[in-house]
Amino acid sequence: MDLDVQENGKAEEVRSSEASFVTCAETECGEFGSSLTNHISSVETVSQEGVSAELCGLEGSAEIPGNASPATVQETAASHLESAGGADGHPESVSDSASVEDAPDDSGEFVVTVLARGKLEEQGVGVKGSSSPLAEAAAQGVPSSHRDEDVTSESWRQHRKHVFVLSEAGKPIYSRYGSEEALSSTMGVMMALVSFVQSGDNIIRSVYSDEHRVVFMQQGPLVLVSVSTSRQSEQQLRSELLYVYNQIVSMLTQASITRIFEHKKNYDLRRLLAGSEKILDGLLDLVDSDPSFLLSAVHCLPLSSSLRDSLSQILQKAITPNLVFSILIAKNQLLTIVQEKMVIDDARLDPADLHLLLNLIGASSAFQAGEIWTPICLPSFNPDCYFYAYISYLDPPDCTVCLLLLSTDKEAFYAVAECKRKIEEAMQAQNALSAIAKAQSYSVSQVGVSDLRHFMYKPFDVPDNHRQLTQFTSPEMEAPYSTGDERMRLLDLYRDMHSRIHSPSRPLKLIYHVAERETLLAWVTSKFELYTCFSPLVTKVCAINAITKLLRWIKKEEDRLFIRYPPKYSTTPNPSKSSRKGGSDQQDTTDNGYPS
Amino acid sequence: MRKPDVKVVILGDMNVGKTSLLHRYTERRFKDTISTVGGAFFLKQWGPYNISIWDTAGREQFHGLGSMYCRGASAVILTYDVTNWQSLSELEQRFLSLTDTAHPDCIYAIVGNKADLTDACAHLVEMDDGHMSEDIQDTPHHPASTTSTSSVLLHKQVDRMDALALYWRILRYKGLEENASPAAERMCFETSAKTGYNVDFLFETLFEMVLPSILKKRNEGDASTVDLEHSTETKRTKAGCCR
Ligand SMILES: Nc1nc2c(ncn2[C@@H]2O[C@H](COP(=O)(O)OP(=O)(O)OP(=O)(O)O)[C@@H](O)[C@H]2O)c(=O)[nH]1
Ligand SMILES: [Mg+2]
Numbered sequence: 001m002d003l004d005v006q007e008n009g010k011a012e013e014v015r016s017s018e019a020s021f022v023t024c025a026e027t028e029c030g031e032f033g034s035s036l037t038n039h040i041s042s043v044e045t046v047s048q049e050g051v052s053a054e055l056c057g058l059e060g061s062a063e064i065p066g067n068a069s070p071a072t073v074q075e076t077a078a079s080h081l082e083s084a085g086g087a088d089g090h091p092e093s094v095s096d097s098a099s100v101e102d103a104p105d106d107s108g109e110f111v112v113t114v115l116a117r118g119k120l121e122e123q124g125v126g127v128k129g130s131s132s133p134l135a136e137a138a139a140q141g142v143p144s145s146h147r148d149e150d151v152t153s154e155s156w157r158q159h160r161k162h163v164f165v166l167s168e169a170g171k172p173i174y175s176r177y178g179s180e181e182a183l184s185s186t187m188g189v190m191m192a193l194v195s196f197v198q199s200g201d202n203i204i205r206s207v208y209s210d211e212h213r214v215v216f217m218q219q220g221p222l223v224l225v226s227v228s229t230s231r232q233s234e235q236q237l238r239s240e241l242l243y244v245y246n247q248i249v250s251m252l253t254q255a256s257i258t259r260i261f262e263h264k265k266n267y268d269l270r271r272l273l274a275g276s277e278k279i280l281d282g283l284l285d286l287v288d289s290d291p292s293f294l295l296s297a298v299h300c301l302p303l304s305s306s307l308r309d310s311l312s313q314i315l316q317k318a319i320t321p322n323l324v325f326s327i328l329i330a331k332n333q334l335l336t337i338v339q340e341k342m343v344i345d346d347a348r349l350d351p352a353d354l355h356l357l358l359n360l361i362g363a364s365s366a367f368q369a370g371e372i373w374t375p376i377c378l379p380s381f382n383p384d385c386y387f388y389a390y391i392s393y394l395d396p397p398d399c400t401v402c403l404l405l406l407s408t409d410k411e412a413f414y415a416v417a418e419c420k421r422k423i424e425e426a427m428q429a430q431n432a433l434s435a436i437a438k439a440q441s442y443s444v445s446q447v448g449v450s451d452l453r454h455f456m457y458k459p460f461d462v463p464d465n466h467r468q469l470t471q472f473t474s475p476e477m478e479a480p481y482s483t484g485d486e487r488m489r490l491l492d493l494y495r496d497m498h499s500r501i502h503s504p505s506r507p508l509k510l511i512y513h514v515a516e517r518e519t520l521l522a523w524v525t526s527k528f529e530l531y532t533c534f535s536p537l538v539t540k541v542c543a544i545n546a547i548t549k550l551l552r553w554i555k556k557e558e559d560r561l562f563i564r565y566p567p568k569y570s571t572t573p574n575p576s577k578s579s580r581k582g583g584s585d586q587q588d589t590t591d592n593g594y595p596s
Numbered sequence: 597m598r599k600p601d602v603k604v605v606i607l608g609d610m611n612v613g614k615t616s617l618l619h620r621y622t623e624r625r626f627k628d629t630i631s632t633v634g635g636a637f638f639l640k641q642w643g644p645y646n647i648s649i650w651d652t653a654g655r656e657q658f659h660g661l662g663s664m665y666c667r668g669a670s671a672v673i674l675t676y677d678v679t680n681w682q683s684l685s686e687l688e689q690r691f692l693s694l695t696d697t698a699h700p701d702c703i704y705a706i707v708g709n710k711a712d713l714t715d716a717c718a719h720l721v722e723m724d725d726g727h728m729s730e731d732i733q734d735t736p737h738h739p740a741s742t743t744s745t746s747s748v749l750l751h752k753q754v755d756r757m758d759a760l761a762l763y764w765r766i767l768r769y770k771g772l773e774e775n776a777s778p779a780a781e782r783m784c785f786e787t788s789a790k791t792g793y794n795v796d797f798l799f800e801t802l803f804e805m806v807l808p809s810i811l812k813k814r815n816e817g818d819a820s821t822v823d824l825e826h827s828t829e830t831k832r833t834k835a836g837c838c839r
Contacts, residue, residue: 252657273657274631275631275655275657276657278630370637370651371638372635372636374633374635375634375660375661413637417637
């Protein structure tokens with residue numbers, strides 16, 4: 001076992017070449033609140049230049065779940081097909097993959113070739129060849145530039161991350177780049193592969209090649225595929241696909257997706273999703289550029305706790321029956337969130353759901369003067385039911401401060417819009433908008449630690465209700481990470497650290513990573529998860545001191561950086577079902593109008 | 597707070613240009629849109645009156661909300677795309693039944709948008725970004741092919757006659773007398789949100805036509821104005837009495 005881990009570890013290190021690593025796997029999952037120095041000094045330092053890397057603390061293997069032999073990640077030249085039998089979420093076991101290995105090895109190669117190299121068979125089907133341009137343009141909506149892309153071109157192939165969604169019957173549903181119909185034969189090939197392996201009672205999980213990592217995920221009747229050159233871990237790619245799936249669920253609900261495909265196996269889901277491509281495009285762009293998704297946590301705008309409290313109070317006072325969440329957002333970050341006591345009770349708003357909501361708002365903000373009323377499902381909260389979202393900007397024409405009210409009553413628009421007027425009035429009276437306008441993210445220089453360039457801190461231990469909403473804090477990305485490319489490079493480094501920390505086969509507690517242009521330190525304890533980025537010249541002692549200072553600074557600023565006590569309200573003594581009566585007497589039974 | 601006097605609803609398939617039409621009218625511009633989610637509510641001040649306008653999503657996904665948006669409406673704008681025949685037939689197949697919840701006195705307009713793509717005279721106005729020359733805007737004449745412009749015009753899939761015929765079928769569906777209702781010729785429009793062609797004319801005409809409803813509501817007192825959204829369901833007798 002140990003040997004496996006080590007080999008695996010080494011393979012991994014070699015792959016990530018240029019830098020040297022010192023990694024440390026903690027043995028026990030106890031408290032790590034003690035001094036960081038202890039941990040670091042327990043690591044043997046092997047810091048040679050070049051490719052050399054060393055793995056320490058192999059006791060860490062004790063943490064590996066018994067049956068988990070390390071995922072076979074031999075990054076050899078040949079493509080490798082992994083699969084796991086049945087049970088989702090269990091680490092791939094060697095024996096399982098062995099059972100498929102002999103047969104579909106070619107297919108693995110084949111798909112990778114199909115995906116990564118040319119797709120000759122596509123050429124006849126290109127966008128340009130489509131028969132009736134008029135009807136097509138009208139039916140498909142305005143082709144955005146991505147939709148227009150020639151799927152046979154080199155540039156199409158070079159995209160860092162492709163995402164495809166198809167139905168079990170192999171019908172294309174979504175492609176991040178290029179139009180789905182131009183890609184239908186590629187999707188067909190993917191589906192053929194998926195069902196081929198499924199027929200042997202296995203589920204394809206991923207395919208590796210030199211440059212590409214292909215990850216498959218099946219969710220109900222949908223199959224999602226990510227083809228990436230980004231070097232992200234399979235787990236990360238998988239969680240990104242889950243976001244895509246959940247965004248689709250947020251528009252249709254899981255129940256209706258299931259119902260539709262039970263009814264008609266080869267239903268063209270694009271009929272219902274037409275027009276939503278931009279929402280999915282936007283989501284994938286966010287996933288690539290916003291660490292909230294990586295951390296599964298919400299980013300709040302720093303705000304004095306007194307201002308945040310008074311905003312919460314304003315929201316708390318403007319309520320109506322069946323209102324369950326009131327959320328205030330500025331500059332795409334959370335200001336405050338207030339929730340109904342009874343309906344929510346033990347349940348909580350999952351950061352993932354909030355991310356989907358924020359993405360929806362971003363994608364629908366084109367016409368900002370109006371008040372939007374739209375059904376939306378929060379998949380982590382309940383994948384089968386709708387909330388009705390009221391979305392309105394409080395500061396036209398700037399449109400940076402957005403109010404989001406969620407009701408369970410489809411007919412409640414006018415009552416909910418009335419809440420907005422109350423909120424608007426109260427905010428005016430307190431001059432809250434101009435106070436919000438002054439609020440902004442902070443600079444890392446405010447921490448007062450030289451050499452510290454950037455960090456992401458996600459606490460687990462803030463008292464009380466804080467647990468209800470996982471949050472993280474992070475300063476602006478400043479020079480040298482002010483260009484888009486550099487920003488992405490730093491995020492990639494973080495993603496790499498994150499995947500090592502959360503490796504299913506060999507989770508780590510602490511990583512000190514000396515790279516060429518910066519030094520990174522990632523540390524996870526029972527109380528927090530922290531990623532820091534230093535200038536490359538920092539010494540280990542310096543870094544340790546810096547982190548001690550940083551933690552102290554965060555503690556001091558905690559009230560400003562996080563929502564400490566998400567307030568609650570009560571709209572009716574007994575909400576849920578019975579309260580519907582209060583809302584409207586003309587019950588509209590036209591559910592949500594899906595073909596059933 | 598301003599209370600809406602009447603409600604106007606814009607219906608039609610996705611991508612026909614509903615949002616663009618409203619945007620052209622309220623903001624006097626044509627700009628990029630994103631497919632609407634759910635519905636968007638606007639309050640338009642028109643002289644001393646407040647008119648609420650619902651810009652709805654055409655996507656099938658949001659079909660279920662349609663009747664809620666239409667409840668108690670005084671005017672419904674059924675929008676299609678003149679270059680897309682399917683968008684006209686969708687009006688009858690998917691959208692007409694949503695208007696069952698509208699006010700019994702509701703008026704219906706059939707609007708063929710994107711006329712700039714098929715008719716040169718709707719195309720002429722394009723050079724102005726923002727506001728068009730007054731003479732064109734004030735004379736909403738029939739688009740007849742005048743001298744062709746440099747750009748290629750698309751085939752017009754929906755004729756004005758098709759729209760008129762649809763209007764008559766709607767009256768029949770609603771059980772309305774043809775001679776007691778506004779004439780089809782007045783209620784069928786061809787517009788371009790892109791150039792502004794006929795857009796003001798469309799909205800102003802409809803607002804004039806709902807003025808009696810506004811005045812009636814105002815006379816009935818504030819109470820009914822407040823209750824605008826909940827008042828009409830029970831009175832809905834004409835709808836659906838014939839097929
Ligand atoms: N040429 C031309 N294009 C138009 C016109 N009106 C709208 N468009 C274009 O048609 C597309 C759809 O316009 P929208 O206004 O978003 O359509 P919609 O009816 O609101 O669509 P949904 O919100 O999805 O129901 C956009 O690309 C517009 O630029 C027009 O008068 N002429
Ligand atoms: Mg629209």
